[in-house]
Amino acid sequence: MRIWLVGWWVALTMPVWAAQGLGMGYEPKYPDSFKHFDYVNPDAPKGGHLTLSASGSFDKLNPFTLKGTPPAGMGYSSNGFVFAEYGLVFDSLMTPSEDEPFSNYGLLAEDVLVAPDQMSVTFRLNPKARFSDNTPVLAQDVKHSFDTLMSQQAGPTFRSYWSDIKAAVVIDDRRIRFEFKRRNSELHMIIGQMPVFSRAWGRGKPFDQVVDEPPVASGPYVVDKVDPGKSISYRRRPDYWAADLPVRKGMFNFDKVSYQYFRDRLGEEESIKVGALDALEETSITAWVRRYKGRRFDSGEIVKTEISHRRFTGMRGLAVNLRQPRFADIRVRQALALAFDFDWLNQRLFYGRRARTMSYFQNSDDLMARPELGPDERALIARLVHRQDYLRIVQGPLPRPAATGDTPEGLRRNLVEAQALLKAAGWSYRDGALRDGDGKPFVIEIDIADRSSEPVLAPYARNLGKLGISLQYRLRDAALIKKRLDDFDFDMALQILGGSSSPGNELYDDLGSKSAAERGSQNFSGISDPVIDELIDIIVKSPDRASLATAVRLLDRFLLHQHYVVPLYYGKQYYMVHKRNLRRPDAELPQRLLAGSALLTTWWMDPPKIGERD
Known part of the structure; x- marks a missing residue:
């Protein structure tokens, strides 16, 4: 059963378990029986190594602390809770669909219960959920993640974002309740998007001293290789526990994702032109119109794609x-x-x-x-x-x-x-x-x-x-x-x-x-x-x-x-330069999804043909 939250604190006559979705002021689009999001290709092939670029540098693997700069691909930032890009490493209790204003569907949590007085929300974890070290995701890990992110050892955005949450209470290994200080129309929704990580990450060190240790989380990828400040690669987990869930079907299709760091934007441009990168989102219209030319473009080896969008830009x-x-x-x-x-x-x-x-x-x-x-x-x-x-x-x-x-x-x-x-x-x-x-x-x-x-x-x-x-x-x-x-x-x-x-x-x-x-x-x-x-x-x-x-x-x-x-x-358009073997779904880019995030989550790489070089 789903909960349609027109005004979520409207009195509920009885406890209701929502197995699939919560909508913020409207009925969620996807029914309980949905198989995948409409904007993905559920049959997208898995495989390939996607090489992307990033600007500047990075000096830590912990994206939640204030000091330092985390690498591209982690998704979260201490001074910007909302995804700057889709994260590869961390799963959350629930995950949004990108073609609705604000709906959440179960990921780590298979059920969610809003209390009759609307002063708490309880999540029941999926028993299949596993961290990258193959340990189960338990309510104690969820509480640890919340308490850690609300502490002074993490960036301040989390404390501001969840300021109306009084406490996280472990009921048993698979159930956790978040208690509220006051009624808040979206609190049950935004806490569902909290990133969850294992208590084993950092091995008990103070969180603000967990710098170089790769996260122990439950997402589709793990950190593979790191050259501090220069490059990082992520390896897709062959045992990813959520691969066949409706909210993950047809998503995260690359076996490996790497980021090469550049000090100058021109370096990124030249790298995509010579084939050292697989894709690059261009933000300069001048570059798009005047500089992306040459033999590789003429032959179709490198493709220029303009993607229309209706995204709220702020x-x-x-x-x-x-x-x-x-x-x-x-x-x-x-x-x-x-x-x-x-x-x-x-x-x-x-x-x-x-x-x-x-x-x-x-x-x-x-x-x-x-x-x-x-x-x-x-x-x-x-x-x-x-x-x-x-x-x-x-x-x-x-x-x-x-x-x-x-x-x-x-x-x-x-x-x-x-x-x-x-x-x-x-x-x-x-x-x-x-x-x-x-x-x-x-x-x-x-x-x-x-x-x-x-x-x-x-x-x-x-x-x-x-x-x-x-x-x-x-x-x-x-x-x-x-x-x-x-x-x-x-x-x-x-x-x-x-x-x-x-x-x-x-x-x-x-x-x-x-x-x-x-x-x-x-x-x-x-x-x-x-x-x-x-x-x-x-x-x-x-x-x-x-x-x-x-x-x-x-x-x-x-x-x-x-x-x-x-x-x-x-x-009103995104400009993507990419190799011809990269494919994307035929569906229109959903309203909420950034082009770079769509590349990571919904695109795929065609297998090379016999005799064809990658």
């Missing part, structure tokens, strides 16, 4: 650090945004293939703030404790990123407006630079891990220079950039916020006041506002999708009026 922007006094004035932040000429970039660099980001929840029809407040939104504002503060900020039309029409006149108009805003904020141009009242020049530093950002930042720096602001972008090691972001030691940084089809507890870490001072949080800007905190609480407690969407739209509107970021752009 807010991709340049976040300013409000901890720096010069960014505290909203007029300064508005001026910085006025200097960014997207229209020029889109025509000159992107061949018209990018769209401007307008929302923290871009591409979501029901979550993006609308031009005018609706009756439901006005009613919610009237109930806000901080309604006067909300109304004080949210005045006038919905802010939209400034456009130039790709004309000198349009840019000049925006820069004149920016100049006036800066003057009103106390900045004046003298001695060749924009200066504050003490004569200190306005300088902004941005760290970049590779040169792919330079074509975007160079024209932005040129426009800011016309205002007397010096934008200095510096190439730094990715590990150093991460440390500086963790310590909030930066002026401006590229950040992607939102993008979830069902926003909830992650907003505490992204935007909540508590996370503003929490080292390693995702609250790069240092946002600390009681209005935002109140709206996040309302979102997390929302009883149904309609209520959640109303609160999210109000949050989006408030954030846009505050101009915390310089909005950038997004694409």
Whole structure:
């Protein structure tokens, strides 16, 4: 039996075991008897060695601690709980389907029980579940994973994400109950996505000292070979316990997955061109159009594939650090945004293939703030404790990123407006630079891990220079950039916020006041506002999708009026360069799935034909 959670705390008349799925505000798509997800090929052949690339370096095998950089393929990150890419090593209690807004189906847990008072959830483990050392996955391991990730030895995101969970209680070897501090509309769902690892991992060492030991987990792959900072490979487990489960059928098809590390993006490009890599997702339109050419492309040995998507992209922007006094004035932040000429970039660099980001929840029809407040939104504002503060900020039309029409006149108009805003904020141009009242020049530093950002930042720096602001972008090691972001030691940084089809507890870490001072949080800007905190609480407690969407739209509107970021752009297609023997399902890419994640989970490699070289 499945649970359809329209408002999950609606009183249940009796305990209900859900063998397959939980839906967040709707009936789950897949019935109890489903055999596989619609977006996979259940008959995909297994085999082959997939070689991919990664940027920068890595210095640890533990993805959950704050210090250091984990390797590609692990999936989790201490300062970004949601998968940056699909993990190869760790299984979770439940796993989401990628073609629904937010549904979970059993993986390690074969059953889940929501308590009648909705103040706890109990998971019953699949007796077949095994770690990579062939030991069973027990409730004690689940509790160990939770307690460890909630401790100070792990990154802070987990403590923020699961802050409403009071305790994990072992009932017996196969059952574990998570008790809640308060009702929370998605807590039973997000704790189901917790990565689980064995108590044997690290052999009793303090978790923050578990650095080089390969994880002991229950996922489809194990760490095979490691050349620290240079390469890592994963080997598919022939005894993977979940290989035939409906939620894993047709997935994780490569016998081996390797990542080669590069310091420069051009190195990755050249490697795919000569056949040293099997696939590369290209994010540069200029490179896609102009540089992927030659004999191997002409012969069909290497293929360029454009993959359309409908994914929620969220807010991709340049976040300013409000901890720096010069960014505290909203007029300064508005001026910085006025200097960014997207229209020029889109025509000159992107061949018209990018769209401007307008929302923290871009591409979501029901979550993006609308031009005018609706009756439901006005009613919610009237109930806000901080309604006067909300109304004080949210005045006038919905802010939209400034456009130039790709004309000198349009840019000049925006820069004149920016100049006036800066003057009103106390900045004046003298001695060749924009200066504050003490004569200190306005300088902004941005760290970049590779040169792919330079074509975007160079024209932005040129426009800011016309205002007397010096934008200095510096190439730094990715590990150093991460440390500086963790310590909030930066002026401006590229950040992607939102993008979830069902926003909830992650907003505490992204935007909540508590996370503003929490080292390693995702609250790069240092946002600390009681209005935002109140709206996040309302979102997390929302009883149904309609209520959640109303609160999210109000949050989006408030954030846009505050101009915390310089909005950038997004694409409606993924660009994948790959060898011709790589295949993908005929089904459309599901809404939630990233192209890189789809490559790992749903693609496969055709066996080489007789006499054909790999």
